[in-house]
Amino acid sequence: MGAGDKIGNKAKEATGKVKEKVGDATDNESLQAEGLKDQAVAKAKQAGEHLKDAAKDVTGK
Template sequence: MTSSDKAENKAEEIKGQAKEKLGEATGNEQWEAEGKSEQAKGSIKQAGEKVKDAVKGVFDR
């Protein structure tokens, strides 16, 4: 996983956390749900990149 991929995925998670908290604070359920969704997407992307790295490591041996 490249460092730019890591940064983008982490940024998406942080953006989702902020949106979720803002939604909670304002009572906006849509923002809250979108924030949770963005966090999940970022986490899933990171997990996928880790799998790619693991597979690449096996084939590089």
């Protein structure tokens, strides 16, 4: 996984956490859901990148 991908995914996850917390604080269910979605997307991308890294380690390519 490239450093840019890692940073981007972590930034997306952090943004999602902020949206979720703001949604909680303002009782805005839509913003809260959007934050949860952003976090899930970022975590899925991170998992996919980890799988690619593991495959490269196994194959050596």
